[in-house]
Amino acid sequence: MVLKVPAKETLYRLYIVPINSIKVVGENSQEKIKAPITFGIAYGVLVSHLPSSGSQTHGWAHQCQANGLQLTSTGNMHTLFSGLQVVPADSMPGEQKIFPGLPRVFPVKALKGQADGKPFDLRCP
CATH class of the missing domain: 2.60.40 (Immunoglobulin-like)
Known part of the structure; x- marks a missing residue:
């Protein structure tokens, strides 16, 4: 999708959401995670799309x-x-x-x- 220059100021709300995935290395590995814990931080921002300055x-x-x-x-x-x-x-x-x-x-x-x-x-x- 290509954004064109708008006729008037337009606001977009953009949400960034993490993807939860855990990769466990080999079944017999000493480095294996024994009690996996995951957390993610999601946030949203407002994006202003402005007409050309002129x-x-x-x-x-x-x-x-x-x-x-x-x-x-x-x-x-x-x-x-x-x-x-x-x-x-x-x-x-x-x-x-x-x-x-x-x-x-x-x-x-x-x-x-x-x-x-x-x-x-x-x-x-």
Whole structure:
């Protein structure tokens, strides 16, 4: 499978899982393992597949909804919201990434912080 340059940032979750196998040397060998023990460590990583650097765009928008404030990434790259201060307090983590095509609604009426390093202050009625 050949990955082509995507139109928008795409995330893939890659899992690396060990294969369990024990090889015991000869039946009469002195080096034979008498009490074999195996263990494996599996892990997963996120792989970001990005558009070419010349076609990357950044932007975001918000919308007030009945159940909270919706944040949308309007470019083809994720938007990093950091240093978030919310009302009500502690109703969401201090940092969020919003990816293109995946708007998120947060149960807050006011949100202040930085979006891709630029300050913002939002209030919904």
